[in-house]
Structures are given as structure tokens and as C-alpha cells.
Amino acid sequence: MIDVCLLGTGGMMPLPNRFLTSLYVRTNGRALLVDCGEGTQTAIRAANLRFKPIQTLLLTHYHADHVSGLPGLLLTLGNEDRRMPLDMYGPPGLARVVNALSVIVPELPYGINCHEISGKAEFEASGLQVTAFEADHGMPCLSYAFNLPRPGKFDVEKARAAGVPLQLWGRLQNGESVQGFTPAQVLGAPRRGLRLVYSTDTRPLPEAITQGQEADLMILEGMFGGSEKDERALLTHHSTMNESARLAREAHAKRLWFTHFSPANPHPEEYAQEVEEVFPGAVISTDGQKLTLRFENE
Amino acid sequence: MIDVCLLGTGGMMPLPNRFLTSLYVRTNGRALLVDCGEGTQTAIRAANLRFKPIQTLLLTHYHADHVSGLPGLLLTLGNEDRRMPLDMYGPPGLARVVNALSVIVPELPYGINCHEISGKAEFEASGLQVTAFEADHGMPCLSYAFNLPRPGKFDVEKARAAGVPLQLWGRLQNGESVQGFTPAQVLGAPRRGLRLVYSTDTRPLPEAITQGQEADLMILEGMFGGSEKDERALLTHHSTMNESARLAREAHAKRLWFTHFSPANPHPEEYAQEVEEVFPGAVISTDGQKLTLRFENE
Numbered sequence A, B: 001m002i003d004v005c006l007l008g009t010g011g012m013m014p015l016p017n018r019f020l021t022s023l024y025v026r027t028n029g030r031a032l033l034v035d036c037g038e039g040t041q042t043a044i045r046a047a048n049l050r051f052k053p054i055q056t057l058l059l060t061h062y063h064a065d066h067v068s069g070l071p072g073l074l075l076t077l078g079n080e081d082r083r084m085p086l087d088m089y090g091p092p093g094l095a096r097v098v099n100a101l102s103v104i105v106p107e108l109p110y111g112i113n114c115h116e117i118s119g120k121a122e123f124e125a126s127g128l129q130v131t132a133f134e135a136d137h138g139m140p141c142l143s144y145a146f147n148l149p150r151p152g153k154f155d156v157e158k159a160r161a162a163g164v165p166l167q168l169w170g171r172l173q174n175g176e177s178v179q180g181f182t183p184a185q186v187l188g189a190p191r192r193g194l195r196l197v198y199s200t201d202t203r204p205l206p207e208a209i210t211q212g213q214e215a216d217l218m219i220l221e222g223m224f225g226g227s228e229k230d231e232r233a234l235l236t237h238h239s240t241m242n243e244s245a246r247l248a249r250e251a252h253a254k255r256l257w258f259t260h261f262s263p264a265n266p267h268p269e270e271y272a273q274e275v276e277e278v279f280p281g282a283v284i285s286t287d288g289q290k291l292t293l294r295f296e297n298e
Helices: A040-046 A070-079 A094-104 A156-161 A166-173 A206-211 A227-235 A241-250 A268-276 B040-046 B070-079 B094-104 B156-161 B166-173 B206-211 B227-236 B241-250 B268-276
Strands: A002-008 A022-027 A030-034 A054-058 A086-090 A112-116 A121-125 A128-134 A142-150 A191-199 A217-221 A256-259 A289-293 B002-008 B022-027 B030-034 B054-058 B086-090 B112-116 B121-125 B128-134 B142-150 B191-199 B217-221 B256-259 B289-293
Touching: A002 A040, A002 A191, A002 A256, A022 A040, A040 A070, A054 A070, A054 A121, A070 A094, A086 A094, A086 A121, A094 A112, A094 B094, A128 A206, A142 A206, A191 A206, A206 A241, A217 A241, A227 A241, A241 A256, A241 A268, B002 B040, B002 B191, B002 B256, B022 B040, B040 B070, B054 B070, B054 B121, B070 B094, B086 B094, B086 B121, B094 B112, B128 B206, B142 B206, B191 B206, B206 B241, B217 B241, B227 B241, B241 B256, B241 B268
Parallel strands: A030 A054, A054 A086, A086 A112, A191 A217, A217 A256, B030 B054, B054 B086, B086 B112, B191 B217, B217 B256
Antiparallel strands: A002 A022, A002 A289, A022 A030, A121 A128, A128 A142, A142 A191, B002 B022, B002 B289, B022 B030, B121 B128, B128 B142, B142 B191
């Protein structure tokens, strides 16, 4: 399962009643964070989440509202006496940005590994398979898809036929190869895993439709409200809620959450009915919104 | 008069119910800000204060909790279409810190003037006479005293005796020299002005006692609670509330506000009685606390 918490839902600047957009994703006790604007560490505390499990910080891009909370987060991680290195991913320029912002961060007790991504990349982070893909924001910007694979069911007949000793079953079931035996010898066909897509600060992306195929959850940009803002969204390289809703519908996503609302859009819930017609059940997110994604029939 | 708002009262890191320590001071429509940690722009909004009047930003030092909100503040000032330059003051290193943090701040529509202060300095900012003096924080760190002078009363006899034409009285009274006449020719002796001292992140300072002589308000550090924390305060170059209370008493300050509470001190009000014995009426500040300082008999 994957625990998802949308720490904030704002874009551009933090407001007294709206944290900047950031996502906390946790699976099997390991967590990752997407973006870290001013106030994100406060949002983590407000959502009663912990700093220690955070192994990875993914940045979409380097506009201040997505990264200005970095110095504070790094220090707070350090204050928890962290030794485990922090893996950071983002578009080219990451090391430069981290170094510059570290001017106010004295020596940390842990290391930071910066991974700069040009174009598309696949990697593993905090126990999830991550795909980073290019967004369309008028500057280097990434969207992210997360996949938690689900192995096949344990097949007792198969295990017996292969002559696997009983005491190895558990480790093979957990994906380990032991004494010449492989998990494939005891497991059925892989089952449907869990899929989560996070794409903000972008024009609607064809690749997001591909990545979001039947996703369990898509978290998409709601910077602007209805179609009267189409032109403004085009001009500023953002999306309207209608555009994002159409994208999620084309992807046949199971759930859609909107986030990254403009400060000029203090009541995004007013658009709920309009987007409901495009994507039934679409959620106008609120800060700290949580959901646990579970495997089918689990 | 001077309007004072203590935007936040925390030290070290922002908390869901406590902004980082920062001070907003306004007189005659011009404002200055002391320190700008993560969340200060949100605290300004929460206190219903405006960004436009801010002409000056004074920094005490460059620990992240005092400066991490700078990129966001600079951008928010820019979003208000500001053209007026921002004057910044701080210990040596200011330009380096501002430049580094600006890595996430694209071109701004206004200029920034950095004034680096070594030791003691006197200057005018946002309509106030400011004295910056060295704090004792184990690194370059400043405390600030603010003075709003009050000219003498208009003296009709004196003005007539000097032969000042009636139509010039108003401008002379406002401090302007006109047609060879000077304000001194129409005004009585200068009267007691207003005085405000801000000193946090420091061991108790003899100079703060000097600067705070009969101050209308001293805002001092309450990082640690009672005297059981004396050693810890010494070690970390901070002050306990008791130490600050004694300092304000020695200065014969009229009012004392505590701020910059440690995250490990979630209920500083528990020390109220203890400090009351040292400085009656001392205030355990809360976020957004406001006061208007007025001239005597105004």
C-alpha cells in the first residue's frame, strides 16, 4: 500500500490558510517528498507526519514556491540527528540550487546526493519505481509517476514442483533469490500494482496520459478555474482545472485530485460542479488531505 | 507614534502554531521589518499588514530561522509591482547571502541596496533613527534600537519675535527650513521621543541596557525559560527569560516583550510568574501581538 498526503494545495505563495503544494508519499516505512516550498516543514508537522522516514526529495523545478523551504527542511532533518543521506532529484541545475540555498545551512550531519534529470528517467526511490518525465512549463520542469509493483501470489504447487525447501518459501515470496532458487519459481504472474501520477506546473501533457493509464490516483494542477482562464493558463504555462480533468479522463485514472491553486483563486471548490461533469468524483484538494492506496482485494 | 507588530515568536524552526520571530514596525505610513524566517510573509498576511510600506529589511544574522523567508518575501514584494528599492541591513556577508538565496528569485522589478554593518552603526530607515549594535551570539549578529524623535512644541511668541511670516509656520513646524527661517526659530526644546529596542539571539548585552534606557518597549529573547537553563543559554549564546528580564529592569524600560521561544519550550507562559517577579508586567508574547507606542500626552 501507499500512504499519500498532499501537504499543501497552494501555488505561487504561501497563504495563512493554504500551504504551498507538496506531496508526502510513504510505503513500507520509507517516504519521499515532492517539492518543498516555504512552509513545507510546518505542513509536515501539521499533518502529523514524520521527518525521519524521508529518504528522497524530488523537485519539479526551481521556482521559489517549490523549493524555498529547502534550507529549513535540511536543517530540521539535521536536528533529528539524521545520518542517512538524502537523495535529491530534479531538472538540471539541482546541485547549483542546493549549494546556493545552503549558504544559510551550516554543516549537516548527513550527505546529500543530487541527481539531475534531463528529459525522462526511471529510478527507484524510497521503495517505489519512479518515472520522471518532462513537463511543459517554459523552463526545465518534471512530472513524476510512482509505481509500486505487486508480485504474483505464492503458488504452493509450483514451489513443491520446483523442489524448493519449505524454509526458503518466505524469503522467496519476499522477492529474494536464495540457494539458487528464484522468486519466479514460487510466484504466480505479477499482479496489478499501484500507480500514482503527480503533474503540476505544466500545460496538459500527453505523456501524463500515458503515465497515468488507469492510475489509482492522479494529482494534477488546478492553478486556474474554468475555461474562461484558458488563455491565461496558456500564457503562464499552467493548466486550468478543466484541462486537467480532461487529461485524467483520457488516462482513465481512478481518482483525480486538484492542487496548486492560484492565490487569485481562493475558492477553487466553486468549480467542483464544472469539473465533476468532466471527471466525476474529482477532488478539490485541501491541505493535509490523506489517502491510503491499497492493492486490489487486499 | 509607532505601530509595532511582533509577527512571530518562535526560534529555530517554524511550528504549526508559532511563526518564526520577526518584527514589523510602522511609522507615518513607512514600515521596516526585522528578520525574515520561513513563513514571515504568511505571518504578515495573518496579521493583516501590508507589504507595500516596507522600505527596509534589517537582519540580525544569517541563521536560517532569521532569513530563510527572504526569497519568498522578495518575490511577493515584486508581485505587488514594487518599483521602490528595498534597503537591507545586516552583519558582514549580507550581499553574499542575498545573492545566494536569489538563485530561486528571477529578475525583480525593484533594486536591493545591501548595507553591511561591522560593529555599531547609526542610520535612518523608514522614518526612524536606527542604531545597530553588536550582539553576543558566537557569530556576527546585530541588535537594533529605534528612535522616533519628537520636535519641540510650536512657540507662537518665539515665531512672532523672529518675524516669521504666518504662512511659513506650518512648514517650519514640520521640520522644513524655509526662506532663511529654521524650525528652531519657532519650536520649543525637543521633547521625549519614542524608543524601541529589539535584541534576540544573544547573551545579555550591556549595550542593550544603554540603548534601552527608559525605552517604551524592549523586545528581548526568551529562548529558554527559567534559571535552570542558564548553562544551556550560555553554551548556545542565547538568553534565558530571567536574564532578559533583569536586563530590561536595569534599563528601566517601560515595557518588556519576550520572544524567540525554543521549540522545546511550547508553553513559555508557564514562566510568566517567575519573570513577573523580576520585571512586573513582562509579556510572554504571542504571534501577531500589536501595540501602538504614542508620544506622552499626545
